[in-house]
Amino acid sequence: MSVEGQRCLCVVVLLIHTVRGAGEGTSPSPLPPSTVKAEHNELTVTFPPLDDLYPHTPEKHFATDNNTVVTSQTGSTALLPCVIRNIGDGIVSWIRRKDYHLLTVGLTTYSSDQRFQAIHLQHSEDWTLKVRFVQKRDAGIYECQVSSHPPTSIFLRLDVVEARAQISGPTEKYLKPGSTLRLQCSVVQTTEAPAFVFWYHNSKMINYDFENGVNVTTDPAQRLSDLLIPAASVTHAGNYTCVPNNAVPASIYVHIFNGENPAAMQSSSPSHISRNFYRLLLPTFVFNIILR
Template identity: 25%
Template structure:
């Protein structure tokens, strides 16, 4: 049997090394008409007018081989080989030419799996000649889960999937006749679902308030804190960035970002944006964006409106603190001793340490190096503080916005998962 597109070989062994061997194609019926027998070759000479036919006859051998290159369906039929001049010493051979093809069934081309679970990608190939199947990886990481660069077999199993297994895999099917057939598969290894919670605190607050709360309002010239923390078990830990009206906020003399990933909570991360001294131009929408290779979560603080010190005294009844304002409070585990003060860096640091993020019974101590650095930085800001005080005084007369240090634009606005597939299998 032969296949369309590949060479078909017919062999005959004679009994006399010196005798010629003839190859004949027997009569066949085509479209109801009988075709006469056709002489194909005699000895080594091909008589048929078709360059695809060749005869191979080794020296001093009785072997004769008829080769038909790039066989076609019309080449199918009955062939007879016999010793030249003899009508009795002959053999018949039947050549069937089958259409060459590759058919495949595959697993879904896009699959998701949790970290630590097993998953199998498969390509079942059939056809004639029977195809072989092999796998490669098509993204930056060229190594397959078993450490090799190429795997032969219908199924590729990824055991105990990890983040490194996220990528693009390809199976190739080849029967060495038809063009190679390939399929691509995208595998996404996901971590467990997690979320981001958002809270805010004023310099005189006794607790953290939800980001959706209408209080406490910022006070002119005083500090204000915005905090985002993860809830769940994100792996790997996400990176948190801050944006104001779509532009990234970085550390400068007006803003200070405190990152926290305590050793005693391996699946937790938080970031606090400290507005050192609030002035009218700092109003706007502040957004924290937490993202790892699998997800992106965000929360937005709507900072519009503020109080003067005089308005604060009236609102709180002569300095009773923000607790005097009526508002639904957070669970008791977030209540902390009242912290007052002028809103300096040291007061802010004390307020953060007093919050429930650092329960008193855990023995967690804030990074002393960071505190020392902030204190030195605070002393260096004396002249800048005077300028900020002047800004507060000028606020009633109007103030044009000043561009803060910014980075890349913020992305989507809703709190949603963001996952991407690419050739490198990575999020942007």
């Protein structure tokens, strides 16, 4: 065999030896049967906590206190609040308890009286009952009910008051010419400030009667209105009426006398004229009965 042939044969033998050695070196040595742990052959299953599968849903509850009292005056707008947390798919209804009349369901008004309306903004938890142009007959208990099993409710009471004007002092005032006439009118039993207060002298509105010396100042926040005439004259005598836009008016009669006895002036006022008239008529009436 030639020298080159011998070299090729040596290379082939060397490659075969290398491949066998590498295969034997990489094969893992088997473990004795006694060293195999049984737990490697067991199947284990882990479940997540139930709270993770079914998260806790917050409980529905009312944020508005039960037996809440709302006071409103006649002619104004009353707002009865009903705030419900976590209402979910619940539906809110308003019921008037004195006659169990269904007023609203959701945002739909079921009453023929369109003064009642449910107010609710999207994503809000407040379901307010709005009553426009409140009347005395609207006073009473109202139920805010949420549909559930069983239904849950709270009750609110609407109190209705009648605002009225009140002029300080007696119902009649006596002054001499040149004296200062000052009248103060306050609005009492009111739940909201008046938008305006008008003063009338007899049948004429005098809020802006500056030429005749009349000065009117009104403070709506304080519910007060003052009328001032620095130098009253005979032309300023008569009936004065304070008329707030949201209250019952009040009146006072002013006498302007010139050196006369104020007691004698009483006969000139409307109320005293009527009393004197009946005093004069009574003796004649009795005399006619006697004659019969």
